[in-house]
Amino acid sequence: MRVRIDRDRCQGHGRCYSLAPELFQPDDIGDGVVVGDGVVTPGQEDAARRAALNCPEQAVVIEEEA
Amino acid sequence: MSEAVRPVADYATDFDHHGAEWVADPYPIIEDLRRRCPVAHTERYGGAWMPVRHEDVAAIAYDTEHFSSRTVVVGHTRPPRDIAPIGVAPPISSDPPFHHGARRVLLPAFSPQAIAKLEPGTRAFCEELVDGLEGRDVVDGAAEYAQHIPVRVIADMLGFPRQDADLFRRFVHDVLEGVNDPLEERFEKVQALFGYLEAQVEDHVAHPRDDLTSYLLEAEMDGERLTPRHVVGTMALLLLAGIDTTWSAIGASLWHLARTPADRERLVAEPELLPTAIEELLRAYAPVTMARLVKEDMTWKGCEMKADDWVLLSFPAANRDPEVFEDADEVVIDREVNRHAAFGLGPHRCLGSHLARMELRVALEAWLARFPDFSLADPDAVVWSPGQVRGPRRLPLAVHR
Numbered sequence: 001m002r003v004r005i006d007r008d009r010c011q012g013h014g015r016c017y018s019l020a021p022e023l024f025q026p027d028d029i030g031d032g033v034v035v036g037d038g039v040v041t042p043g044q045e046d047a048a049r050r051a052a053l054n055c056p057e058q059a060v061v062i063e064e065e066a
Numbered sequence: 067m068s069e070a071v072r073p074v075a076d077y078a079t080d081f082d083h084h085g086a087e088w089v090a091d092p093y094p095i096i097e098d099l100r101r102r103c104p105v106a107h108t109e110r111y112g113g114a115w116m117p118v119r120h121e122d123v124a125a126i127a128y129d130t131e132h133f134s135s136r137t138v139v140v141g142h143t144r145p146p147r148d149i150a151p152i153g154v155a156p157p158i159s160s161d162p163p164f165h166h167g168a169r170r171v172l173l174p175a176f177s178p179q180a181i182a183k184l185e186p187g188t189r190a191f192c193e194e195l196v197d198g199l200e201g202r203d204v205v206d207g208a209a210e211y212a213q214h215i216p217v218r219v220i221a222d223m224l225g226f227p228r229q230d231a232d233l234f235r236r237f238v239h240d241v242l243e244g245v246n247d248p249l250e251e252r253f254e255k256v257q258a259l260f261g262y263l264e265a266q267v268e269d270h271v272a273h274p275r276d277d278l279t280s281y282l283l284e285a286e287m288d289g290e291r292l293t294p295r296h297v298v299g300t301m302a303l304l305l306l307a308g309i310d311t312t313w314s315a316i317g318a319s320l321w322h323l324a325r326t327p328a329d330r331e332r333l334v335a336e337p338e339l340l341p342t343a344i345e346e347l348l349r350a351y352a353p354v355t356m357a358r359l360v361k362e363d364m365t366w367k368g369c370e371m372k373a374d375d376w377v378l379l380s381f382p383a384a385n386r387d388p389e390v391f392e393d394a395d396e397v398v399i400d401r402e403v404n405r406h407a408a409f410g411l412g413p414h415r416c417l418g419s420h421l422a423r424m425e426l427r428v429a430l431e432a433w434l435a436r437f438p439d440f441s442l443a444d445p446d447a448v449v450w451s452p453g454q455v456r457g458p459r460r461l462p463l464a465v466h467r
Contacts, residue, residue: 056406
């Protein structure tokens, strides 16, 4: 599993980095950016889903890998 | 309070967000409108529309091509069209492409990192307020607590004298709630605000310091200093938009906890739940309804909209849409999936959302730590604000020891 942020959608609500700080962090204007390469390690899946399900702009994208 | 408004016959065809029933409790009206018509209309204010579905509110919030932000407070007059794309209080009143740059100037000052630095001072002030209320049997959670917090925080951020707090509350009341005042009176009240801000600008030009006002005076957009009109307009926005909104959110949260012992007891027992609970309180009691102006005559989802018609963007209605939220009319204090729109949607997302969340959390933490057991002293004595920012203005709370 991998997360990314759709830059065209993100408006800086900050839900992702509040709910899943291990996966997301704010940039200097409060937009969300992925920490590192966005790979979700075992145990972080719930946090990733919570971030995606709470983004008002639906900007958090989860890519399930085979 | 604002002038009495003509009674509303039917909110589907004649709505008024200053109407007595609406002010007392808009949610049953919203649910009725949701069933009958997804977009309400009124001839009041020169013509206005109000969608109640999340999908429609979102669509308009994203659509800067057909809807202008050149003013966002519904009134009986419209500002001239050539005030766009800057508007009276940039960036909230700005349209693209100007909006993006004007917003970019402010965002770093309202980032989570910048706001975190204000938390200790905000906490100390909240504790000072609860200290002052200690020992009383009945306190007004709105007038004696909630309202003071954002006023102090924004005055300090802008570098305005703390002793002018009463004046700021008057400006908020005059500008945001006084839309039904006679025009001459309304003009004078708005002039009083801008006169005050211009005096603050002069003082900061003469004595620059480390605050938002001095920052704005030095700030550049596209390589040039902001115009004086831009600076003063932005100061008006920051002063007004941060006060009654946050005060309303704190007050509505206290109101809910006062009448819902199970939620209050749970938050006292599990303080770590507070951030989740705050999102739910923001969803259920979203204080802010924004507005847009229709740019040109058009048919929008079957509505014959005319140029300069208002459109109310009811985030409170969007947040109670059962298509988006399970048990939308219930407050579920540990709701895990909560894609609420209390801070708006799209490019005009509330600039101060990180500040508001910090103030709301710290205010509730300080209150619950001191007053874990409280209830409504007199439910009929609670007074809600009219218009586009909804929150309790009188909130007598019985504090139990």
